[in-house]
Amino acid sequence: MADASISAPTRRSLFGRFNLEVRGHMPMGQQMLVVSAGILLGLLLSALLLMAYGVKPSGLLNEFVVAIFGSQRNIASVLAYAAPLTIVGLSAALAFKARFWNIGIEGQVIFGAIGATLVANYDIGPPSLRLVLMALAAIGAGMLWIALPLFLKIRLHVNEIISTLLMNYIAFNLLLHLLYGPWKDPQSAFPNSKLFEDVERLMAIGWQNLNLSLPIAVVLVLLAGWLLGVSRYGFLLNFVYANARMARALGVKIVGLTLLFALASGALSGFGGFIISTGIESRLTQSFFVGYGFSGILIAFLARNNPFAVAFFALLISVLMVAGQSLQVFYQVPFAMVQLIQAIIVICVAASEFFIHYRLRLLE
């Protein structure tokens, strides 16, 4: 070992040929360019994947562009899916902004929908107030479902990624219990709850099959935008996100803010469950929630927790979902492809962020 023969090292490792440098700061415009390149790469890889599945390029163009933007009905279905996606995306964004990894959106959606269905099933309250009560029950249920992981995190520092995730499985089993047991619709062969009555469904807004969920989502985006961008809470939360130690030293009530935003996140997810069950499915099924949990997380990541960007990416994912449904019908592409493509896009965007933070320099 201590052979100090003096010679220039000739060994060259793969990593050694490049030099990795930390960038100080990249202007916002450039950053958006890099991220856009990541998204494009993700879409390109997805297109290749679909082509490998036998979808012709013309078919891709047809399903993703012509079919969707060529008919009002399809635009309406994209918007219909975008509404709950936006809501779960906002839910994730609020929690992530408070450095609370809420991976339990799916469980909160399920529990929110259970809360809403409870009100509907037992005809609680006058019919005129039924929908409002269902929404409130969903919000309360969503908050309840995040409350335990939140408490464990704040008081005992239990990792919330795992606790919120475990809550998903518990909620799912509870749902199955209800659908196979007390809430099973006797008129249906499937494990569904009975269809909601008219007063228990979201009102139509008079264009295509769209209902109130769309304007509600728009209002929520604005509200979240105000909360994060204009209010004092948002101002202080930026410090909790950027430098929690400093925020604490300056007297920011970190626990209070975390509670506020994490509970708001649970409330939004629960409300999302209400929107999906009353606005899309009109009943509880054993798979009504599928995909919303992880889409919400991915949307918030792509949007960097910005509410307006959340709406944009929710639309993008929604296009993917609608196109995915017709690909399933016409090309027998499994619907899981939609999830796979989302993951591919996020992987590409995450990878592209490398170029925002670092610079590679070739040596010699």
Added chain:
Amino acid sequence: MNAITGHMRETARHGPDGADVPPALALAAISKTFGDFSALKGVDFDLKPGEIHALLGENGAGKSTLMNVVAGIYTPDSGTVSVHGRPVAIRGPSDAQQLGVGMVHQHYKLVKPFTGLENILMAHPEGSYRQARKRLQAMTKDALDGIGFDVDLNRPVESLSVSEQQRIEILKVLVAGAKVIILDEPTAVLTDDEAVRLFTAIRNLAREGHSVVLVTHKLAEALTYADRITVMRGGQVVRSVLPSEVGEAELTALIVGSTIDERERRSGNAGKSVLKLRAVERRDDRGPGLRNLSFEVRSGEIYGIAGVGGNGQSALVEIVTGLSQVDSGNIWLDGHDDVTNQPSERMRRCGIACIPSDRQSDAIAGDLPVADNYAINGVLEGRYGSVLRVDRRRIDADTQDAVRRFEVMGVRGSHQKAGLLSGGNAQKLVIAREFSGTPSLILAHSPSRGLDIRASAAVHDHLRAARDRGAGVILISEDLDEIMLLSDRIGVMSRGSIVAEFETPADRQAIGKAMVGHG
């Protein structure tokens, strides 16, 4: 594995002045940039065999960066490195090790839960694990005896004192067969006694043929212990001199560029007490905690707290700012009486301001705009708009005003990220924020750490101005010069309590004795 003494004898044959012997280390035209910042601008440097060569300069002059290039941590953009006359390419720490170059970094590179022996062992994976362990155990014992060091190699590093950890670092370098040894600010965390012992060992190493680069910002150290001094400033070499050729004043001028005359100016009128601590106790697993800590600070005075770092200074800041709780004892604040164990938001409202020692992690959110970083205290106090709406326009106006008044340079707009400010300007921004609420008590913990002399002088002026306005100021610093320069009264902190107090002008020797007397 050759015995270390083998190397020593081999190189000892060349005298330190042997003109025919190539330099142990020669750097030519080394340049290095980080992003837009140019840290090294064509630096030349050479180290003769058997020499102790001080690399002197202020923080940020580029000394550590230059030596990190030699140690393989940074890759230079251009320039050549030669070891014993041969040009080499150093692509990583292992290359440096093979070339016989070893560096003891300012922040020790030790695996805390590992023992000292394991820390050394991990660089030498030869032979079977058990044999390597045994062999190293014997070898390190010899090496320790050789240089007169004493340290338990079988205890986890995290349970050792800083000077013991440093010895392990030096041992690591020696076992790796280094002939060129770089020590980066080795005395920063040592007491005076420990420092003297360290330099004795370094002298021994040089005598046995090692060549040593001593990176330091302390003038006296360089003048006393080095064979040669190279002064760096702003990423360039200013001059190489022999200690006998220069006086302290001349050397200072070389380091700073132009001299700044910062004169002592005492307070005339210390008034009533603003803060009293009585018999404060706090247990702490990581440090000495606080033990029977009592002192008081009056309005219109700067109370300097001298002491070696890690003697409870951070705990003191935390309990006074409400970040952590005391186990017993009282904290009393003028106008608010007993404020023991109040939360930080309450202490802030009582008029306490704090300039923490670790700016980047405790005082600045680098990703957020300068304006937000300036205004957060005001927002918390409800000065900018309501809960529903933060008044951005007023924040921007006030920020621009503060940036001007506190001479924060490099702010192109109030929306610029605070992380892009240099250390000195970031510190000025922190001071601007902390002084914006006209606090009655200011805690300044190492406020000029990492700043150049000009920025330090500005920080000092602000502290004096606050005192003259009638605030009580606590200045905690490991730099005794800074304490002596600013303080109206001096307390010495050791093992969690104030062990001595001095009125100024105080006797420097007596303070130094108090600092280590209780070790």
Added chain:
Amino acid sequence: MDFVVNWLANVPGFAVPFALAALGLIICEKSGVLNLGAEGYMLVGAMAGAGAMLSLQVHPLLALVIAALAAGTLSLLFALLVIALRVNQVISGLVIVFFAQGLTAMLATSNGWTNRAFSGLGDLNFGPLSSLPFVGRILFQQDLVVYLTIVIFAVTVHVLYATHIGMRLRAVGENPEAADAAGIPVGWYRFGAVVVGCMLIGLAGGYLTVAVSKIWVDGMSGGRGWIAIALVIFARWQPWPALAGAFLFGCIEALIPRMAAIGLQLPQYFVLMLPYIVTLGVMVWSSLSAGRRSGQPGALGQPFVREERH
């Protein structure tokens, strides 16, 4: 008595996936790489194992190897993200789970592997030993992987704590700067730990289909990857306690079908919640008893960049 024997005899089969997955996670995380993708690697391993059995008709042990290799291949993507590109390890881990969920559902559907039973790995027979009363069924009527798991644990513990490679790996996870300064190639050590660790997790997944259920259903790992992560925290990143924890979860899982078998009328779906509720309990217990040292590797979750300026 029969109940107890039946129950205990089933425990090892249920414990093995937890044990192997937890060990894989420990190897990976000892190098400082936070791996939240365990659920994903288990799914990929499980599907690959089932696919190999159904489409290639290979020997079950070969199917397990294929399962490990499949997860190892997916881990290359993860390694690329977190080691080479320094992407946030939480996001990378989560997205790997989503990716694996989509990938396995898609591949299994298009290859027709879903809901098709096959004959999987059988138990070993030790002759007279196996027919001993009580202990025979519990100790000597298990499949090869059960016994192999103990060996894998012993080997891993030896490598981690009594070899140069293990010590250097732990150094990389505790303090990559120090390891780098000692000439240890941080990136390659992490890469190796990620691939080897994920292969073990894939093996755990493969065991689920090839040896336990002998059928593939979408999402069939059912949160076991997440439970394994909780187990690692509970075990403070130490292999033997992780094995003990895995045994505990094996007991719980083996209990569920036993209770139904003896005709206990319990609400089925509440019983199925049990492992998740126990996991929550275990996490609470770990945090209450953690004290100062949780055993977490010092640099867990932090990417290493040599040139970072401090």
